[in-house]
Amino acid sequence: MTVTDAVTTIRVEGPTPYDVLVGAGVVDRLADGLGEAQTCAVVHADTLAQLAEPAAAAARAAGCRVVSLAMPAGEVGKSLDAVSSLWDALAEAGITRTDAVVAVGGGATTDVVGFAAATWLRGVRVVHVPTTLLAMVDAAVGGKTGINTTAGKNLVGAFHPPAAVLVDLGLLATLPAAEWVNGMAEVVKAGFIADPAILELVESDPDAARRPDGAHARELIERSIRMKASVVSADLKEAGPREMLNYGHTLGHAIERVERYTMPHGHAVSIGMVFAAALAHAAGRLDADTAARHRRVLELVGLPTSYTGASWSQLRSAMRVDKKARGDRLRFVVLDALARPSILDDPDEQLLEEAFAAVTT
């Protein structure tokens, strides 16, 4: 076995600890996450049937009866209708309390399948096999599941930690470049809030950082997962430190909302991080070089760092309904220094406008 074929195990602690396995071909280790399951529903995004075959084969090899189910890919699959169809399919498949569900797809798929697993029979075992960078480093790790409703995105959900997460690097071969770049926003975020070595890897070889087959792809993925695993291990239910994962997301979510979700999440978060850095600098918390480094690193990976869409007042109203806001006061995750996140509560309007000016130029 070569070094690149080795499997890395990252433990996530909490009420129900589990492992995230990273490596090429780790889907073959599915049996580790299936427990006593006799029947296994392998649910995949409808466009990714081929990527789900190795998971189905591994479940069969583990002695499971396998039922393969397809979900609409992407956000349209995160609906109550889709969950309802999935509940019906799980009933038909005869999934009992000791059986298992396996989700194969991007973050939309792991979110909705995770939610179906959290609610079917009040909770059955789920194993995530993420197929996008974003799902590998973020959505599939941490136990949050959810769907969208007419009132908004991710407003209905449950905390339901998976039994295992299999980050099979081979699944990235078919990922469109734009989806990779989208996920890099969360990787860069991990670099700024916790692990500056990520930023150094991007700066040392920007071309490689823009591609799933780049020289540092595996290290970028593993470092990002380790960061997320360590945060959620200490705070599954967002009672405290998990809030730092929201870096760049307060303005990012507002931009997504006013743009009616036509802007990719990673692009909005990228702009949101440049804003948060400018805000921290304007508030006298963050040095100018670290603030400027945000724009530089994000541009190196091909992410946008400025925004000329909605006005500040539209975005400000959109931010008021953010899950992290407290009443009428806005609350931002900012940096006091590289890898030192903290909270800026109720900043002055003038500081906010100054920071917004930094992303509109």
Ligand SMILES: NC(=O)c1ccc[n+]([C@@H]2O[C@H](COP(=O)([O-])OP(=O)(O)OC[C@H]3O[C@@H](n4cnc5c(N)ncnc54)[C@H](O)[C@@H]3O)[C@@H](O)[C@H]2O)c1
């Ligand atoms: N639960 C959490 O903690 C959490 C965290 C972050 C994001 N999310 C959620 O994740 C979702 C976004 O996830 P995403 O960016 O992975 O998007 P996605 O699941 O919509 O996938 C994006 C597109 O890529 C395609 N695709 C996926 N893998 C592929 C592959 N290997 N090859 C070819 N095509 C592939 C999908 O079919 C889809 O069309 C959002 O719904 C967001 O709310 C959840």
